[in-house]
Amino acid sequence: MNRLIQQGDNPLLTEERKKCTFDTDVLATIFHESEQTFRRRREIYDYFLRHKELHDPEPVEFMDRYQKLENAERKLLMFRKHTDIIIPNKDPDDVQTLTSFVFHSDGYPVRLHNIMGIPTILNNADDEQAAEWLPKAMNLEFISTYAQTELGHGTNLRKLETIATYDPKTEEFILDSPTVTATKWWPGNLAKVSNYIVVVARLLSNGKDHGPHPFFVQIRDPKTHESLPGVTVGDIGPKFFINTTDNGFLQFNKVRIPRRAMFMKNAKLLPDGTYVPPVHSKLAYGTMVYVRSVTVTIMARYLAQAATISTRYSAIRKQGEIEPGKGEVSVLEYQTQRYRIFPQIARAWAYEACGRYTKKLYMEFLQGINQGKADVLPDLHAISSVLKAVVTHQVCLGIEQCRMACGGHGYSTASGLPQLFSLAVGGCTYEGENMVLLLQCARYLVKCAAAVRLNKKPSRVSPIAEYLFSNDSSKKCRI
Numbered sequence: 001m002n003r004l005i006q007q008g009d010n011p012l013l014t015e016e017r018k019k020c021t022f023d024t025d026v027l028a029t030i031f032h033e034s035e036q037t038f039r040r041r042r043e044i045y046d047y048f049l050r051h052k053e054l055h056d057p058e059p060v061e062f063m064d065r066y067q068k069l070e071n072a073e074r075k076l077l078m079f080r081k082h083t084d085i086i087i088p089n090k091d092p093d094d095v096q097t098l099t100s101f102v103f104h105s106d107g108y109p110v111r112l113h114n115i116m117g118i119p120t121i122l123n124n125a126d127d128e129q130a131a132e133w134l135p136k137a138m139n140l141e142f143i144s145t146y147a148q149t150e151l152g153h154g155t156n157l158r159k160l161e162t163i164a165t166y167d168p169k170t171e172e173f174i175l176d177s178p179t180v181t182a183t184k185w186w187p188g189n190l191a192k193v194s195n196y197i198v199v200v201a202r203l204l205s206n207g208k209d210h211g212p213h214p215f216f217v218q219i220r221d222p223k224t225h226e227s228l229p230g231v232t233v234g235d236i237g238p239k240f241f242i243n244t245t246d247n248g249f250l251q252f253n254k255v256r257i258p259r260r261a262m263f264m265k266n267a268k269l270l271p272d273g274t275y276v277p278p279v280h281s282k283l284a285y286g287t288m289v290y291v292r293s294v295t296v297t298i299m300a301r302y303l304a305q306a307a308t309i310s311t312r313y314s315a316i317r318k319q320g321e322i323e324p325g326k327g328e329v330s331v332l333e334y335q336t337q338r339y340r341i342f343p344q345i346a347r348a349w350a351y352e353a354c355g356r357y358t359k360k361l362y363m364e365f366l367q368g369i370n371q372g373k374a375d376v377l378p379d380l381h382a383i384s385s386v387l388k389a390v391v392t393h394q395v396c397l398g399i400e401q402c403r404m405a406c407g408g409h410g411y412s413t414a415s416g417l418p419q420l421f422s423l424a425v426g427g428c429t430y431e432g433e434n435m436v437l438l439l440q441c442a443r444y445l446v447k448c449a450a451a452v453r454l455n456k457k458p459s460r461v462s463p464i465a466e467y468l469f470s471n472d473s474s475k476k477c478r479i
Helices: 011-017 024-034 035-050 065-086 093-104 111-124 127-137 283-316 333-368 377-405 407-411 415-424 434-451
Strands: 144-149 161-167 172-176 196-205 207-216 231-235 249-252 255-258
Touching: 011 283, 024 035, 035 065, 035 093, 065 093, 111 127, 111 144, 111 196, 111 207, 111 283, 172 196, 172 207, 207 255, 249 377, 283 333, 283 377, 283 407, 283 415, 333 377, 377 407, 377 434
Parallel strands: 144 196, 161 196
Antiparallel strands: 161 172, 172 255, 196 207, 231 249
């Protein structure tokens, strides 16, 4: 039973929908994991449709870059007003649902604040820091972003050039960008919007380099929005896509920040400069693992949208006769069209499941951290790395198949497919370049293979890798 059938729909689309052999609302409930979530999503969508001030005045494809930015800022003000009405309890899932309807996928002024800034505070700030920063972050008393990648370094975090040198006399860090290549490059929402930033810099104390650590730093005056002394911030300009997001650059010239500006839930620095390491040396990378798990889910949704567009198009586009004299048929009737589109539907479901499972593992990892356990991190890093690399690559290929399946119409931005491809292809680079991530997973697997062959089971094996060392011959890894 297809519950999407409405008066006025294209009759060919209605004809196909009447052939449905299952209840589409039941499938939607499975996808959204509960009937309540599914029904709530419908309520929020209906609310969005009724309130035109949340809509774009014209398609954003006809706007220039500054019009896009101004439109997004206008919608953000409306968004906050309507959130208080339709989501008074500020449920994060409901807020994300309304966000997706209002801002689409081209970015919005607080996107990085929501997906990078707040999670970093949640997962890296100690109790005192969280008590001070988190309520303000949730209330948008400041807008933050995340600055890690530099002009000269991205994946190789150990070689980041931005340094935070500790001065025990004043109990301050001195943030500095000693070279041009130390310039922070690409942080989203940095160029125009953010006034605070999570900046990753190498920690230097008592003559020793302790590697990259996150710091929470104010970069603009809250009243004038001018950059603070010693801070140079600007716009890196237009990009392949996502130009409503103002990616920027950032340099520090010996800017002093208090010792407590360093996130101290995991690693700590005492007033005399003594460094207290975290329970695991890679804990600082936890935010990246989280974002990669979210990326897998986002990519699954992009592919699902592309498959939906191409399937509906194929149902109403008539072309050619299968049996001479019986009239033209929908292109969906051709096997080659189905071979092109249907696998993308299956992949979207599979990738959605992968993203959810990886996020679940990450949440379990956070619970372990609170108990002083971080054994699962190497396994989680390997899984999130390879899934991010494989899924982003395959989604790009899948969207392109969907675009080509729509013929010339798929090349028009009116189809939505060029935008989806442009969004997805960026995922092959951000949060870890795909080839590097594949190699990191390969390195992990080589280590596991060596341990299995030598029958050297680690003293503590995470549930993720436990099957590799199973004594059950039916489950044992054959490497």
